Amino acid sequence: MSTIAHTQKRGFAGTVWEYLTTVDHKKIAILYLLAGGLFFLAGGIEAMMIRIQLAVPNNDFVSAGLFNEIITMHGTTMIFLAAMPLLLGFMNAVMPLQIGARDVAFPFVNALGFWLFFFGGVFLNLSWFLGGAPDAGWTSYASLSLASEGHGIDFYVLGLQISGFGTLMGGINFLVTIINMRAPGMTYMRMPLFTWTTFVASALILFAFPPLTVGLFMMLFDRMFGAGFFDAAMGGNTVIWEHLFWIFGHPEVYILILPAFGIFSEVIPTFSRKRLFGYSSMVFATVLIGFLGFMVWAHHMFTTGLGPVANAIFAVATMAIAVPTGIKIFNWILTMWGGSIQFTVPMLWAIAFIPSFVMGGVTGVMQAAAPADYQFHDSYFIVAHFHYVIVGGVVFGLLAGVHFYWPLMFGTMLSEKLGKVTFTFFLIGFHLTFFIQHFLGLMGMPRRVWTFLPGQGLETGNLISSIGAAFMFVGVIVLLINVVVTQVKNVKVGIDPWKDGRTLEWALPSPTPFYNFKQLPLVRGLDAFWIEKMEGKTEMTPAEPIGDIHMPNNSFTPFMIALGLFIGAFGAMYHVDDKGWALPVLIIGLAVAFASMLYRSIKDDHGYHIHKEELLDDADKGGTR
Amino acid sequence: MAAEEKFTPQTWPESPEQATLEGKNKFIGFWLFLGGETVLFASLFATYLALKDSVPSPDHALAKDLFELPLVFMMTMLLLTSSLTSVFAMYHMKNYNFKKMQTWLFITVVLGFGFLGCEIYEFNHYVHEYEHTFTSSAFGSAFYTLVGFHGGHVTFGLFWIIALMVRNAKRGLNLYNAPKFYLASLYWHFIDVVWVFIFTVVYLMGMVG
Numbered sequence: 104m105s106t107i108a109h110t111q112k113r114g115f116a117g118t119v120w121e122y123l124t125t126v127d128h129k130k131i132a133i134l135y136l137l138a139g140g141l142f143f144l145a146g147g148i149e150a151m152m153i154r155i156q157l158a159v160p161n162n163d164f165v166s167a168g169l170f171n172e173i174i175t176m177h178g179t180t181m182i183f184l185a186a187m188p189l190l191l192g193f194m195n196a197v198m199p200l201q202i203g204a205r206d207v208a209f210p211f212v213n214a215l216g217f218w219l220f221f222f223g224g225v226f227l228n229l230s231w232f233l234g235g236a237p238d239a240g241w242t243s244y245a246s247l248s249l250a251s252e253g254h255g256i257d258f259y260v261l262g263l264q265i266s267g268f269g270t271l272m273g274g275i276n277f278l279v280t281i282i283n284m285r286a287p288g289m290t291y292m293r294m295p296l297f298t299w300t301t302f303v304a305s306a307l308i309l310f311a312f313p314p315l316t317v318g319l320f321m322m323l324f325d326r327m328f329g330a331g332f333f334d335a336a337m338g339g340n341t342v343i344w345e346h347l348f349w350i351f352g353h354p355e356v357y358i359l360i361l362p363a364f365g366i367f368s369e370v371i372p373t374f375s376r377k378r379l380f381g382y383s384s385m386v387f388a389t390v391l392i393g394f395l396g397f398m399v400w401a402h403h404m405f406t407t408g409l410g411p412v413a414n415a416i417f418a419v420a421t422m423a424i425a426v427p428t429g430i431k432i433f434n435w436i437l438t439m440w441g442g443s444i445q446f447t448v449p450m451l452w453a454i455a456f457i458p459s460f461v462m463g464g465v466t467g468v469m470q471a472a473a474p475a476d477y478q479f480h481d482s483y484f485i486v487a488h489f490h491y492v493i494v495g496g497v498v499f500g501l502l503a504g505v506h507f508y509w510p511l512m513f514g515t516m517l518s519e520k521l522g523k524v525t526f527t528f529f530l531i532g533f534h535l536t537f538f539i540q541h542f543l544g545l546m547g548m549p550r551r552v553w554t555f556l557p558g559q560g561l562e563t564g565n566l567i568s569s570i571g572a573a574f575m576f577v578g579v580i581v582l583l584i585n586v587v588v589t590q591v592k593n594v595k596v597g598i599d600p601w602k603d604g605r606t607l608e609w610a611l612p613s614p615t616p617f618y619n620f621k622q623l624p625l626v627r628g629l630d631a632f633w634i635e636k637m638e639g640k641t642e643m644t645p646a647e648p649i650g651d652i653h654m655p656n657n658s659f660t661p662f663m664i665a666l667g668l669f670i671g672a673f674g675a676m677y678h679v680d681d682k683g684w685a686l687p688v689l690i691i692g693l694a695v696a697f698a699s700m701l702y703r704s705i706k707d708d709h710g711y712h713i714h715k716e717e718l719l720d721d722a723d724k725g726g727t728r
Numbered sequence: 729m730a731a732e733e734k735f736t737p738q739t740w741p742e743s744p745e746q747a748t749l750e751g752k753n754k755f756i757g758f759w760l761f762l763g764g765e766t767v768l769f770a771s772l773f774a775t776y777l778a779l780k781d782s783v784p785s786p787d788h789a790l791a792k793d794l795f796e797l798p799l800v801f802m803m804t805m806l807l808l809t810s811s812l813t814s815v816f817a818m819y820h821m822k823n824y825n826f827k828k829m830q831t832w833l834f835i836t837v838v839l840g841f842g843f844l845g846c847e848i849y850e851f852n853h854y855v856h857e858y859e860h861t862f863t864s865s866a867f868g869s870a871f872y873t874l875v876g877f878h879g880g881h882v883t884f885g886l887f888w889i890i891a892l893m894v895r896n897a898k899r900g901l902n903l904y905n906a907p908k909f910y911l912a913s914l915y916w917h918f919i920d921v922v923w924v925f926i927f928t929v930v931y932l933m934g935m936v937g
Contacts, residue, residue: 208753208756208757209753209757271764275757275760275761275764276757278756278757278760279753279756279757279760282756283749283752283753283756284749284753309760309763309764310763310764310767312764313764313765313767313768313771314767314768314771316768317768317771317772317775318771320873321775321869321873324862324869324873325869328862328863329862329863330862330863330866330869330873331784331863331865331866331868331869332775332779332866332869332870332873334866336784337783337784337864337865337866337869338779338782338783338784338865338866338867339779339782339866339869340778340779340782340866343775343778343779346774347771347775350771701891704888704891704892704895704908705891705895707904709904
């Protein structure tokens with residue numbers, strides 16, 4: 104009993120220490136949710152400032168320079184520090200349970216991935232207080248960013264480098280977990296769709312992040328060490344950055360949207376009480392989207408001047424992606440067809456997602472036509488398009504996921520009533536904000552410009568857009584109130600809180616024991632838990648007798664490695680200013696990081712075992728229920 | 729505990745690096761990591777090819793002026809041989825012969841340092857004889873970044889293998905450290921493969937183009 108009691112009785116400081124050292128995927132998921140949520144709020148406040156500035160013509164709420172910093176940080180924060188970590192949070196919380204694993208393949212690396220992301224994000228956001236944020240847009244095109252003064256771009260480069268390492272590790276970890284640690288009977292074609300999308304998104308992370316790493320290194324060398332990759336005067340070529348960035352950047356949008364697709368593919372069958380229509384075609388479409396995602400990066404560069412042949416090839420490849428995406432849309436609709444639908448909050452988000460995302464998809468195909476793109480490029484039409492896919496797809500998916508998986512992660516149920524208030528405000532606000540931006544773009548309003556003139560027909564549209572943003576803001580505030588109220592009330596829900604859970608994660612007791620499944624479950628088909636329930640059982644059939652469970656030890660080393668790189672990044676950055684303390688700080692930071700790695704390497708860590716007797720003991724006392 | 733169990737050559741499993749779940753995970757995970765590394769080097773190669781001989785003025789040295797095949801040939805031989813010796817080391821690892829494994833790893837490390845020494849000499853030569861530096865041209869930046877990233881990987885690999893040899897010197901092989909040795913040798917092979925491409929793309933193509 105010692106180990107179990109030991110981990111449960113702790114004061115506040117003990118809890119903090121537990122989370123600083125945890126290697127449990129369920130706790131890391133909560134850390135991702137917390138940190139990603141905070142960055143989401145920061146990015147949201149930046150969005151509100153953009154809309155306030157653009158509410159009326161000739162506004163001077165913020166200066167032009169500050170506006171550039173705000174749009175850059177809004178984009179960078181939302182993509183790298185909010186959407187991706189929140190999705191990684193859900194992957195951590197749900198995927199290992201869905202495949203019946205005890206943990207991820209590399210619990211230590213999982214923790215390291217989180218802390219790298221966290222310190223990278225903090226580093227990037229510290230730029231606000233240390234002389235100004237990056238101001239060259241989230242794409243940070245080289246000519247612009249090399250000309251940018253101050254340290255803003257350096258914060259961007261180093262911050263993303265550190266958090267990028269973390270994401271890459273997370274990707275490898277999930278891949279190995281899914282390949283090696285599925286429960287008995289869980290074949291690839293029995294994996295829930297969220298696991299499948301996690302798998303494909305992780306593969307995309309693995310192959311998409313290294314080009315970004317290389318691009319960021321080159322930017323770092325150009326800005327800090329006098330290299331000439333992007334400097335035409337030295338023979339460099341600024342287009343190289345564009346290529347490297349988009350070879351990363353395009354798969355990145357699929358890294359975001361595929362897990363969101365996965366969440367919807369879990370929500371829709373659950374609340375339609377029907378198995379997912381066309382499961383195998385869904386898997387096929389997911390893999391195909393991932394594959395095609397690497398072949399279309401140059402559609403972001405139609406106006407760069409790659410020539411008609413390149414533009415034509417990339418245009419056709421881009422249009423091809425509409426096919427697997429269309430398959431998915433029809434499958435979701437046909438899953439609902441004839442089902443007994445319950446309009447819970449997650450289901451509402453899923454239903455709202457379909458038309459919203461289709462609108463974003465249609466404008467995407469419009470832009471895939473290269474000649475037409477010359478008109479749309481760098482206008483608000485583009486802004487409208489990618490917000491329709493990213494908010495209408497990814498953020499709706501995250502909001503569906505928050506409500507759907509809250510009982511699994513925290514053992515409580517978010518208020519349906521408040522959830523519906525959030526849904527109403529956010530959905531109306533979203534369409535108010537972004538639908539009109541299509542027309543603003545077509546009327547010629549360029550993106551990334553800090554203000555506009557009166558008398559050009561842009562006033563009404565911008566005002567409507569800003570009012571819509573306020574609605575979304577209210578929706579998010581209500582969600583926060585919902586979270587606080589739910590956690591204060593702390594009404595625990597039991598096993599299978601939605602009553603219609605289909606997959607393995609809902610078969611677990613609530614709260615989930617730290618070792619997940621006491622006995623690995625036997626998976627007898629797709630929607631494993633549903634199959635058991637249809638046969639009148641209330642829990643999974645075990646695939647093994649109760650035995651000792653091997654668990655990893657907690658470790659503070661991941662935090663130290665990330666902290667070392669965080670400290671070193673300051674040294675690297677201020678080294679350019681000839682500050683005397685910069686070089687020692689760089690050396691100390693790297694020394695801390697490498698010494699921590701060496702410590703990890705040479706200190707044996709075999710983990711520990713929970714003994715059979717303790718597990719049996721635990722069940723007798725009802726401790727797991 | 730299973731990981732610290734003592735073995736004899738008879739009880740030592742066929743594939744010790746994959747005999748435990750942890751070993752299996754590391755095996756797959758490391759191959760995937762090498763997949764990512766491949767993309768990393770592919771990006772560096774693409775950049776190098778785009779910026780090859782791209783210099784601000786005609787008085788800068790170009791690839792055909794710089795490279796000397798005898799030195800590069802020697803470096804290639806050193807690194808290829810070190811890859812072979814690491815195979816010998818893994819052969820002995822699989823046969824539970826710790827002493828011979830350590831010996832061959834030691835030879836691998838010596839050859840690796842030989843390679844690194846040549847590379848340092850080579851870079852120094854370019855900088856002082858041809859004023860071909862990291863900051864002299866985009867060509868220089870791309871060259872030193874590509875070849876330097878490889879050199880950095882060699883350095884990391886050397887310290888990794890040394891750390892493993894020293895740490896395990898007194899306790900011999902078990903199923904906990906066998907995967908560690910195996911992965912280090914896998915990494916070493918990967919470095920070797922990258923060098924084969926550098927030899928071809930940078931040096932051979934540099935001589936003819």
